[in-house]
Amino acid sequence: MTKIEPISISKLIPSFRQLDLISEDKFIRYCRDRNIRISEKDLRFYEKKKLLYPAVYVHRGYISMRKALVFRRKDWEWQYFEEKEINNINCRAVALEIYYMLGGISLRGQNWLDYYIERDMVVYPPNNLCIEDYPIPTETFEIDIKKLGNPYETYYNRYQAIIIKEILSYLTMTFMNESLFQDDKGWIQAGKELKKLFKSNILFLRERVKEYYRCLSFYNELKDIRIKSILELNEFYEQLIKNGVPKEEAFLDAKSHVELQERDRTPMQCKEILSKLILKSEEIVKWQKMFVARARQNDPAIPFYDYIKDLPKEVMATVKGDYLFSQDCYRIAEDITWFLKMIGMKPKSVKELATFWRHNVCPYCHEFYLPKRKNSQTCGKKDCVRGHKNHLKKLRRKMGIYD
């Protein structure tokens, strides 16, 4: 057996842009919209197994409240008010006790998390938080803050959805032959098989997560540069409109202004990313192909593109599931293509790569390869062959064949 070097945990912590963070419940919905079925329990489990960590935990803070006797409609009533406002309330009496409630988190602005970082309310994984040991948070007022339950909100980087899809593809088994499950033994057997599958795949999956996060840190930086250009374009455009320039002309002017800026400034910024993250351009070309391959693998619309290409954008924007997932991947591949151009390369376009794909990209590592045999299914690297064997195993199960 080959010895696998353990991965340092820091490589399994996702980097993020604050704008891409979403709370756990939204993240689960975000995944579901892309046909990635994951539950809160699954996420806790992956975290415990050191496979997939959230990006951050943010403390909601406690708001102190006092009860005051105020006149409402016909009678005097005790009501809760924020302590800091109590002096402005017209009341007959204020109770001595201080009550607490959980605060809410405001995601306003590009750097919304800074507010919480400055106040020491952000916790990064890995940590000893043990979220699941806290009771479910309540929205009540309590004297004892412990009764308020879990004060932390968990946040993920939305782009972690892509790696979850991959993890699930390795950890899901489909059992078709229901007769296997007519007694408890069948279920126990299935449970055992799943446990084995997880155990045999975890090290390999950690390696995939690490590689993916390396790509994600690169993509975060890239997006920052791109979004800056878009914001600049908008700003410049608005300014021109204010000065009475007609819309169409203003747009073209703004566009060429930003393009000029990009020509001067962006290539250098992009090259800085390379040296900052110690990246080689080949690695980035590989990622470009990986995202195209991932998009193609999941894109249910390939046979229908001729029919849907004239549909309004707004209609297509409502389509969810695998289609939405594949569109995310195409978009990332487009961004990477833009980056490659910026650093002076002449990359293949996403479209070119997409038509190329089927026979030339290994479905496991997503690299292009020359088939050694006529019916090669993988590039032949060890991990990919392994992945393929697992895939076949799954298929056999699907047909109800046990080894």
Ligand SMILES: [Zn+2]
């Ligand atoms: Zn491969």
